[in-house]
Amino acid sequence: MGLDYCLVHLTWTLPPAALLTAAYWPFFSRLDVARISTLSSIAVFCTIPWDSYLIRNRIWSYPADAIVGYTLFDIPLEEIFFFIIQTYLTSLLYIILTKDLVLSAYLLPKKNDLTKILGSAALMAATGFGIMCMLREDNLKYLSLILVWALPVLIFQWHLCGNFIAALPKKPIMISIFLPTLYLWIVDFFSLQRGTWVIERGTKLDIRLGATLDLEEALFFLMTNIMIVFGIITMDHALAIAEYDVIISNSAERHRPSFFGIFCSYMTGQRRSFDTSFLKGLNAAIEKLSQKSQNMYLGSAMFNDRLRVDLIMLYSFCRVIDDLVDEAPDRETAQSNIKEASQVLNWCFSTKRPTEPLYGYVDVEGSPEQTNDLSPLLSSIALLPTSRLTLKPLLELLSGFEMDLGFSAENQEFPIATESDLEIYAHRVAGTVASSLLELVFHNYEIGEMKQDRDQQARIINSGQHMGRALQYVNIARDIKRDAAISRVYIPSSWLAEEGITPSDVLANPYDDRLAIFENRMLSKANDAYKQSVTAIDELPKEVRGPIKTTVESYMIIGEMVRKRRQAGIKEEGKLKVPLWRRLRLAWWEMNVSH
Structure with a gap:
């Protein structure tokens, strides 16, 4: 009895x-x-017979003083745990690296299946080589057992979702495969x-990477790790199809089936086509x-699949x-x-055509006009x-953009004349977006009795509008110089007049130190609106x-x-952004609190 193998886990894997x-x-x-536990179970189920065969035929062995001694089909329990922990590490790394992906977007079919064909051919050729090695029964034995065991699994995975694998970004896939592989090479080396x-002599080629790591082990x-990554991608393919079905559903409230239901449907269902226009x-x-x-x-x-896509579509239209x-x-x-x-929105909402590709639109006379070549505007509305x-x-949002068109430095026209104008503008360009976002939340989640409590929904939406205005005030305070560059001044003219400044003065000198007064005033207004509405977030689904x-x-x-930039006297024009590390730290904290 020994603890060497346990120490490997305590030192390297855990x-x-x-x-x-x-x-x-x-x-x-x-x-x-569900993904990790399912994949870990499959990994254990598929590896135990193969590993047991290797141990019983003295290809692998474990000194008695290196293991505790408990076994399952002659496999030490530490080794079985290795199957689980490796699967967990590799699959979790893949999940983290692909967290930002919208899976259904990668269902868009390619013009040809050449990549899938070439991949299948390469895997079949490698399998044939493995079978040839197995027939020789010499120092190629361990190599052949690896190839004959692993490659059929990879062929099956590639058959199910080769095109999907090829469509996904290569960088996270490569990192998910090679980073754990390199790390486990080091573990194996020591x-x-x-x-x-x-590894017993006579069953391996005795070709080593470094002084100790055998080629077969590498x-x-x-x-x-390729099997693990391809396995979780196969699950993602099934999830992408289920996500697609939910997203394109005309139902205002449709949720994804259970993971088990998705898995069964995927393994027994027919491959089908997708709406390429939508994708x-x-x-x-x-x-x-x-x-x-x-x-x-x-x-x-951080949002669920359909809500996330809904928000992306909403943002796309606004942008x-x-x-x-x-x-x-x-x-x-x-x-x-x-x-x-405005015309197309009115037509779409009146004809009740949710999520369908917009092959027609309302022309200036108000009649449908057929087209298959959609402009970015029509595509975003569709x-x-x-x-x-x-x-x-959405119509109020358009009225906010109309206010933007009211600016004319040449004619001394500045539509944000009073604080009331500022509030109206902030509501139209930001409060309305918050309203739409909350509408999507209410449709994507059942929030207890709130589903029937329209008054509560209205109150939360009202708070959301305040929050939207708060964020717009922050934008205005941040972008005084950037807005001046396009001849716009969102600081109310009445505020400026209090200090003897005109909007034209701001355009002429956006670096004027006196503007710090209005930055602070705008940010104070943002803080007030924030405080009025932040508690409503706690009433939303966790x-x-x-x-x-x-x-x-x-x-x-x-x-x-x-504020800090102004206090430090920094006059750079670059757009201020929260550093990624700070956003990740904030997201980790807020998600942890809400978990």
Whole structure:
């Protein structure tokens, strides 16, 4: 009886498992637990017969003084635990690295299946080589057993979801495979040196990496980690299909089936086609969000699947129409874009066409006009989850963009004349977005009796509007210089007049130290609105409290950074952002509190 193998776990496998678990703990979902536990069970079930064969045929052996002595089918319990802990480490690393992915976006079919065909051919060829090695029954025995055991599993996984694997980003997949593999090579290197386990001579090639690590051992850890990663990707493929079905559902309230139901449906169901128009639009929306606001894109990963996609679609529409107004070559074009958006929104909500691709739109005369080549505006509207939204906030948002068109430095026109104008503007461009977000939350979650309590919903939405305005005030305080660069001044003219300043003066000198007064005043207004509404977040489902709190608190941190920048006399024009490490720390804390 010995403890060497136990010390391997205490020294090498348990510490990184504990570290990854602690880092990811607030973000763990039932789905994550189901994926890891299912995959670990499959790994143990599939590995025990193979490992038992290797031990009984003296390919692997464990000195009596290195193990406690309890076995299952001649396999030491420490070794069985190794199956579990390796699967846990590799799959958890993959889950962490792919947390930001919208799985259903990768269902978009490719024009050809060449990658899948080539992958299948390579796996079949390797399997054939493994069979040839097995027939020789010499020092190729261990190598052949690895290939013949692992490659059929990989072929099956590749057959199920080869195209999906090929579509996923390569970087997280490669890191999930090779980082644990490299780490376990190091573990194996020292364990072989200590004699914790032994590979018998005559069954291996005696080709070593370094002084001790056998080629077969290196291949074993590489193959097992590929199987683990491909296994969890296979589950993700099933989840992506289920997620897609829920997202495109016209029902205002439809939830994903159970994990077991998804698994059974996937393994017994027929492969099917997907709406390429919808998936292209979804990919475009995700790309826009990730480019325009990487922090918001990462933050959206904390929401559940359909709510996350709903929010991405909502953001995409807001971003597209904002760009069409701000980047229009002239005021007339911008006004035309707003008018078109209003007409199409009215048509979509009146015809009750939730989530269907918009192959027609309302022209200036109000009649449907068929087209298959959608503009970014029409595409963004087509993807809006209209069955889970109301029209009013979206039209109010457009009226906020119309206020932006009221700025004209040449004609001395500045529409934010009073504090009341500021509040109206903040409500239209931010309070309305908060309203729509909360509508999506109410449709995606059953919140006890709140589902029937319209008064409570209305009160929470009202608080959300206050919070939206608070965040907009922070934006205004942060972006005084950036807004001046496009001839806009959102500081009320009445405030400026109190200090003998005009909006034109702000445009001429946005670095004027006197503007610090208005930054502070705007941030104080933001804090007041924040305090009025922050408690309402606690009435939301626990699944959304953490993500929403993280977003809100990040904006309030920006407010603090604006004050510090002004106090330090920094006059740089770059857009202030909360550092990623600080956002992750904030997200970890808020999610942990809400868990």
